[in-house]
Amino acid sequence: MTQNIAVLAGDGIGPEIVNEAIKVLNVLKQEGLSIDLHEGLVGGAAYDETGSPLPEATLALAKQADAILLGAVGGYKWESLDISVRPEKGLLGLRSALNLFANLRPAILYPQLADASTLKPDVVAGLDLMIVRELTGGIYFGQPRGIRTLDDGEQQGFNTLIYRESEIERIGRVAFEIARKRGSRVCSVDKANVLECTELWRNVMTRIAADYPDVELTHMYVDNAAMQLVRAPKQFDVMVTTNMFGDILSDCASMLTGSIGMLPSASLDANRKGMYEPIHGSAPDIAGENKANPLATILSAAMMLRYTLGEADRADRIEQAVSRVLDQGLRTADIFSEGMTLVSTSEMGDAVVAAL
Ligand SMILES: NC(=O)C1=CN([C@@H]2O[C@H](COP(=O)(O)OP(=O)(O)OC[C@H]3O[C@@H](n4cnc5c(N)ncnc54)[C@H](O)[C@@H]3O)[C@@H](O)[C@H]2O)C=CC1
Ligand SMILES: CC(C)CC(=O)C(=O)O
Ligand SMILES: [Mg+2]
Secondary structure: OOEEEEEEEEOOOHHHHHHHHHHHHHHHHHOOOOEEEEEEOOHHHHHHHHOOOOOHHHHHHHHHOOEEEEEEOOOHHHHOOOOOOOOOOHHHHHHHHOOOOEEEEEEEOOHHHOOOOOOOHHHHOOOEEEEEEEOOOHHHOOOOOEEEEOOOOOEEEEOOOOOOHHHHHHHHHHHHHHHHOOOOEEEEEEOOOOOHHHHHHHHHHHHHHOOOOOOEEEEEEHHHHHHHHHHOHHHOOEEEEOHHHHHHHHHHHHHHHOOHHHOOOEEEOOOOOEEEOOOOOOOOOOOOOOOOOOHHHHHHHHHHHHHOOOOHHHHHHHHHHHHHHHHOOEEOHHHOOOOOEEOOHHHHHHHHHHHO
16 A cells, blocks of 8 residues: 655755655655655745645645655744744644654764764764653643743743653653663653652653563663763663753764764654654755755654554665765765765765665
8 A cells, every 4th residue: 555655844954855865765666665755835934835834734734644754944034933843833733733742863873973973982882872752742832831021021931841640651651662672771861850840750750660670760860861971872772851851862962973964763653653854953054055964864764664654674775775875985064074075965865875
């Protein structure tokens, strides 16, 4: 049966990087992968065209699709309108509407990129950690929120960090299940010494750990976790954490692998329907220059094949093709080092296609 993929390229470098992932998917399609790609508008591009960053047509397309491939949203032009990423709008609206609560962000060091990592080669060699980030709750969604004017005329900004036990439990179980297939260790990251909401997070993680006696659970405060990530990242197997902590820690972890342009992600609902996107944003500072790294998006397409489309072998092949291209010494600017060959976004995509 043909599976339908909604392709939402978005803004900034979004269309450039998604274009390269589409090239890769089209090669697989030509050799028998049964998928149809359907493009839709999201973010600033959608706002300019329709007046909404998440038009009804896009939401319907995403809901009907078997999987979604997304580039990135946002940019200077739309920042003041806060339209592209806020809850109920744009990207966060999409994640919420589709109940994509489980965000998997693997940080894997390709050995060829050891010299691009911000850490010393012996500290990162063999790095393979999975950040499991809660994606539809926490402070990015909590109510009340806003900016209000106080009686004395001063403005006050406020947000709410809020989690129900059931929200914590379901993301915790995702992390434990993933750990079972990996190194059997979960580190739950919170700020339970200061924030009651994450004290509950810690309690729930401890409670459900009893159902996974084969998995070791540890807890770590987020400030220490940030430090440990850049000190000795190989101590971690699976990290599970809240929406905002996971957002920040995954950007941090990306640099251990050489660049934020290397980290893919899967955002899954309870049935493993998913949206797949690089962890980075729309990079307006380099948009339109054909120099963004498309590998995170290509690797996100591989995750889509593995997690939602049931095509693990083809996912493996994409990952192997990426590895081969790195073996050839091809590097976009963000992962470039002396002696390597500097390539553009589209040249990198072409090279992955050739390696396939
Ligand atoms: N998932 C999404 O759609 C996200 C959207 N955003 C939005 O993106 C816009 C820019 O946000 P920033 O904070 O600048 O974060 P960003 O991730 O877009 O960029 C941060 C830095 O990383 C670089 N970078 C990012 N992706 C790259 C790639 N593939 N290859 C090479 N270099 C890359 C950029 O050039 C920039 O210097 C904002 O409007 C923000 O709201 C930010 C994060 C995620
Ligand atoms: C709208 C933001 C929460 C997007 C982001 O930074 C991310 O998902 O990594
Ligand atoms: Mg982020």
